[in-house]
Amino acid sequence: MNWNGKTLKLSVFGQSHSESIGMTLAGIPAGEQIDREELQRFLDRRAPGRTPWSTARKEPDVPEFTAGLEGDCTTGEEITAVIRNRDRRSGDYAAFARTPRPGHADYPASVKYGPAWDNAGGGAFSGRMTAPLCIAGGLCLQLLRREGIQVISRISEIGGICDVGELNESTAEKSSPVVDDTAGERMIAAIVEAKAAGDSLGGIVECQVLGLPVGLGGPLFDGLESRIAALVFGIPAVKGLDFGAGFEAARLRGSENNDSFLVREGRVVTESNRCGGILGGMSDGMPLIFHVAFKPTPSIALPQRSVDLERMEETELRIGGRHDPCVVPRAVPVVEAAADLAVCDALLEGRKERSPWN
């Protein structure tokens, strides 16, 4: 499970039920100070049980760095971090290998890896694998901050309930993942209701990157959209992504969609930001804005129609256990981590492009 950026390379390893999970991140320069507490705070945002948004409780994930840090300083080598898996249940998934859960990886995984897919690689299809992604993103975030770059986000929609107001530097400072707390309370109520009904909800996350220099990225696959997309669509349950006005832009005319250039305080800005801060794959100095659509959690208590793969006959499936009825609140820092990685990759490249011969 590798992501190869232009300057950074991320490898995520392990499975939800293996001894440990972790990540190796190559390309971070030597000499970077890493604040481990700040990193832990970032990781804790992904952990369950921290807010009214989520009910389950669990110990925090604490990464151990086995390579790439000397004290708190990067050595320039590949950074490897490992998280031990505390509760390693096995056998839970045997039933799903036979009767796949709708909306889950069960069916294609059992075809790809065989009936014992959960041990053979299928255990990597789990939200748990976003923890290593957050470690990598959290490391990049510390480099970005030193460059004056900020990554902010909010839940813009859950179960059809929209957040109200605009996300920006000041509204992002709240501890809540929404701008409007009334909207937030309605979202929480909707999650509680869906759970009680044995059902689940999806939603949309908005993410912004502030403080970008102009000209990060490049043409075609070097563009910021392409880099962010490769990471964002690697997050489980993501089914859609757009930048700025996005799908709505497809319905506008050029005269409506183009963002006029203005001069403000001696700097070039755009009047509107329908391009989401990206022109020709490059940052234009305005906030980079994108939206990520998450499907509703496929694990629901309601009975569903599935297939007994052994007998090849249709059957009814009931999934027991407690399930997170909406992954969106916990996914917010994961989306940020994807942005952290993509932007840091582009920023590091920007510097490398200069010819050393001049």
Added chain:
Amino acid sequence: MNWNGKTLKLSVFGQSHSESIGMTLAGIPAGEQIDREELQRFLDRRAPGRTPWSTARKEPDVPEFTAGLEGDCTTGEEITAVIRNRDRRSGDYAAFARTPRPGHADYPASVKYGPAWDNAGGGAFSGRMTAPLCIAGGLCLQLLRREGIQVISRISEIGGICDVGELNESTAEKSSPVVDDTAGERMIAAIVEAKAAGDSLGGIVECQVLGLPVGLGGPLFDGLESRIAALVFGIPAVKGLDFGAGFEAARLRGSENNDSFLVREGRVVTESNRCGGILGGMSDGMPLIFHVAFKPTPSIALPQRSVDLERMEETELRIGGRHDPCVVPRAVPVVEAAADLAVCDALLEGRKERSPWN
């Protein structure tokens, strides 16, 4: 401008005004027969002036293969193809380096590459650079066809006018890029109207991949969504992408969005296809479906507000010349090419994963 798949690697080179443009594609196995005429027909779909959908006329782009083919057969080495640029205008862009066109790469490119950005790399921010992408996709397509895989597409929306009916194997066989010809005529009329008004239109392309084996792709960044996204967002003017129900899925409940499994003719299928044929990043055997949002062409004849970068003052910009008022019709094969590359990459990897030791 490189795309690094898991097994395929694509490098696109040149600029719209350089002597030639082209591509190098690494990873295609040896011994593949390439039908050059079929490839040319695929490339011709991108060329302007072929249909009522587009007005300008131009000679076709004919690639010359300088490496990787021996006769019509791949050698297993990197394949390099070159297209000579016939009309190489220079100097057209000097004005835009000073007064950037809204919605274009002009402004960030001039910051990144300097005022002479058009010669220094900025010439790569051009729809013309999708021709090499189509060469690469067209080569992959020939491998896919031998495996029984088909890539089909249609314009699902232009300027807010939606195509009617369902895209499938039979509706795709028409020469028209829409399912419903009446809708198509309305789209053409809208394009003509927008052009007359000095304005432009955006739109949405739907693409499907049929005949995929179950289990292509993998967890996280190895997933099909991530691979397709990295390529699709590399196409100029793309601002959104979603799979299956996509953004709409974010508003559904789990019980509404999950696709039930059924047995039909001894095979596992899903009753609906809201997941777009992808579960856990892997193909589930149903049609892989995605939608791509294109913004309206930023070059419009209407006057726009911009900035004179030399004087740092606001100014009005009028763009002369003839411009394609809607890139969507020509973008259809480009979207297919992106899908061809991503799927071929996953298919080749699928085979490589097996341990040679068993």
Added chain:
Amino acid sequence: MNWNGKTLKLSVFGQSHSESIGMTLAGIPAGEQIDREELQRFLDRRAPGRTPWSTARKEPDVPEFTAGLEGDCTTGEEITAVIRNRDRRSGDYAAFARTPRPGHADYPASVKYGPAWDNAGGGAFSGRMTAPLCIAGGLCLQLLRREGIQVISRISEIGGICDVGELNESTAEKSSPVVDDTAGERMIAAIVEAKAAGDSLGGIVECQVLGLPVGLGGPLFDGLESRIAALVFGIPAVKGLDFGAGFEAARLRGSENNDSFLVREGRVVTESNRCGGILGGMSDGMPLIFHVAFKPTPSIALPQRSVDLERMEETELRIGGRHDPCVVPRAVPVVEAAADLAVCDALLEGRKERSPWN
């Protein structure tokens, strides 16, 4: 510190004085059983204090696998192994940063990394870093054995004293690193004498790979010589490498050097093996043979002429402490590890080259 093979990729991390050292090896297929005891026995051969060939004593290096193994079975992901450094002296090297030891990395390291080079990366210029290389080689060795491939070696020369007799499958089975024990005793005596004199010795290691299928490798940089060389010259103190008759072949005529083809027991063999089992970069089915020249340990007790880099004036240097007067005995398994990696890389590639489409 990365080696990129065609199918395997090795990253070695850490420094002799950091908390830990280790390696990440990518490309080993899933499902390989690893015998940890066998691996440890291989690593112990590199450790000092095990034989009369070396005097110092130390605890063994025991690797901890933090990723890539589930139980004793490879998962197909990157394998990361870490060795904790038990005695981490610091400050020993400050003097050498000012007055570099002749024959050592001290001088260029202090120019490259600055006066504090020992902490800033210079600590990687140490024989200790061959331990991770041996982990990687020891893993590959287990795969090779299952394919009937054996890697054997001997000290063919130390301080001008040559081993007698021929290295082959039966002479390699002895626990001694030489074929002729009398020669071995003379080598040990020479090492003891050099040490007493405050001096050091170099030597030559011969390595053979037996049981190779015909056709491994390929033209130019894909050749076996090129792959083995990139790894062997990565071992500290190596200054020469040749294959088969090697430098001697440069003095022979074609009629003397060419190995005639014969048929023996229905198989094609060569009468002699001056090509070292490699023709055109590919294995020819005969033993692959190469020789590696190690320079004498540069750390000697005798006074040497050096330069005080601060004052920029010449000075006499006396190096205290106990030093291994000859690295050759401990280098034998390291040379084997290099061969293990190179051959395993070629073997895995051999299988991957086949078109999956046929």
Added chain:
Amino acid sequence: MNWNGKTLKLSVFGQSHSESIGMTLAGIPAGEQIDREELQRFLDRRAPGRTPWSTARKEPDVPEFTAGLEGDCTTGEEITAVIRNRDRRSGDYAAFARTPRPGHADYPASVKYGPAWDNAGGGAFSGRMTAPLCIAGGLCLQLLRREGIQVISRISEIGGICDVGELNESTAEKSSPVVDDTAGERMIAAIVEAKAAGDSLGGIVECQVLGLPVGLGGPLFDGLESRIAALVFGIPAVKGLDFGAGFEAARLRGSENNDSFLVREGRVVTESNRCGGILGGMSDGMPLIFHVAFKPTPSIALPQRSVDLERMEETELRIGGRHDPCVVPRAVPVVEAAADLAVCDALLEGRKERSPWN
């Protein structure tokens, strides 16, 4: 046929009998001026028929650049150059596929690629494939010169006849490939004699890199020896390589082999240069020196013993046609090209290592 440096990547394509051969070189920065005439002069040194050292005559190889150059200036993209093969004989090799030439790739190639190996990839086992390597090296050479780095070389031995005198900046300026012309005449006479006898000769090339900054390279596989070795052993017929005192160093004591540091004209130098200008894998500012052993040309007119692979019985082989009785004179610029690439790769990396964040 790829070489992956740390910053440069070279892909050589084609076969001796294909329509064209060529190379793609990635990693050369944008904005480098390429002097095409100087490049051609470098390539001409490899071409036959230019000196008394070689008899055959042929048209020069003129590369066509199909990508990566705009005018004479590099664009920063991959550079592709193609040489058309003028005389494409086919069928010559069918006999050798059945009765392999001793010392040639014929036997393993026929096992690896099948009886039609000459068309299926075996045609890449040819000295002709060093022409693309020289294009790549010749490009790098132009970058090195601008940095004050020079690559010089000489034939130090042919058929046991040694060149006399020392290679250095002034002796390298002669048009002859030896320092001592009397030795050179004896070498030519030996080649003429060997040819008349239906036999062939091998030899040794010495190569030096002058003007290197201190600290290029790094530990383990990042070392200069490892990088140079991977390229040098990619040259057909190379069987040995050593640096500085090389194999001879293995027979010296530390006190004899260590190079004392001195101060001369305010700079640190070494009194001797037995380390070949490399300490700990890094340049130490003295001339980098290495020697390359070439085996005698395996194609000889004298009858040889081989095997009829179809009947699996031993037979006598007589090779007709004219053959170069000694490849060493033509190999001199190829060895330089390998050095050019390795050193340019290290030099570019040296600059990239600096953290962009400071």
